[in-house]
Amino acid sequence: MPARDRTKAPWLPPRWFIRLAWSVHRGVHRASGGRIGLWKPRPNKWGTLRLTTMGRRSGRPRGVIVAYVQDGPHLVTLAMNGWGEGEPAWWLNLQAHPEAMVQTVTGRRTVRARAATGDERARLWDRWREIEKNLDAYAAKRSFETTVVVLEPLSGHRSPTVP
Template sequence: MSTDEKHRSAWLPPRWFIRAAWWVHRRLYAAGGTRFLRRPRPDRAGMLRLTTVGRRTGQERSVILSYVPDGSTYVTLAMNGWADPPPAWWLNLKATPEALAETVDGPRQVRAHEAIGPERERLWSLLAAADDGWGELDDFAARRSHQTPVVVLEVAEPTS
């Protein structure tokens, strides 16, 4: 099987299904708070709630993201269900990199940046090793017209 055939064979659910799942997840997390977040394990990504400031509205916006830890930082992918457009939370972070990340260990102020070069390659491998949450990274990323940003959330300090 050629590389192109392999990339095309990576199955994704229909877009309507992904959007419906996001809607359900947002409602569950809104109702349950951090109870539904999970701690990462060596074989599984964790889940955190990231609260950004809307670049247009100035209002707080929250989203649940899969992440892997890298020392004291959280690493995630700026993807929109593998669709081509960037997710709104990433556009918000590009405008205002300061945000709040809530994990099972509590809330932390973070500052975001996009990993590039060797840092990106190292973190991409780290994300690919957590075999749930993203699936076959290289296969799905090949569906996009641009490189998927690897986002590093550097912990500033715990909040009260």
């Protein structure tokens, strides 16, 4: 009798639920005046930040809350779109306009976004894998490789005001 594969694919809630959860999270952050909804990453847990990009078509500021980990002075997130197909709008915006503003619990700063490649991508993916044990299985639900996005601080561009 052949052995059964007892590993189960990780469960994800439906895409509409993931989008709703992040929308509610963003709404709570906005309604609280930014006092609730952002937290620092810990050694075994990601943090959250508010990312404000410039709309690639509208030219208007667009805000989103994303998960991140710290890599020295850089902030690292995944362009995962709730593990659904397609790139998230914020990543498409950053490809068109790489400068953006991030707000963390420690303040606001201007960053420049880029996709990690090669050994750097592998190292940062492994860092995310330490935090999220099912990362590879979630990523396998997509038909293309998930972009690892590095947000590099621009020196001298700390700003107390963000749209």
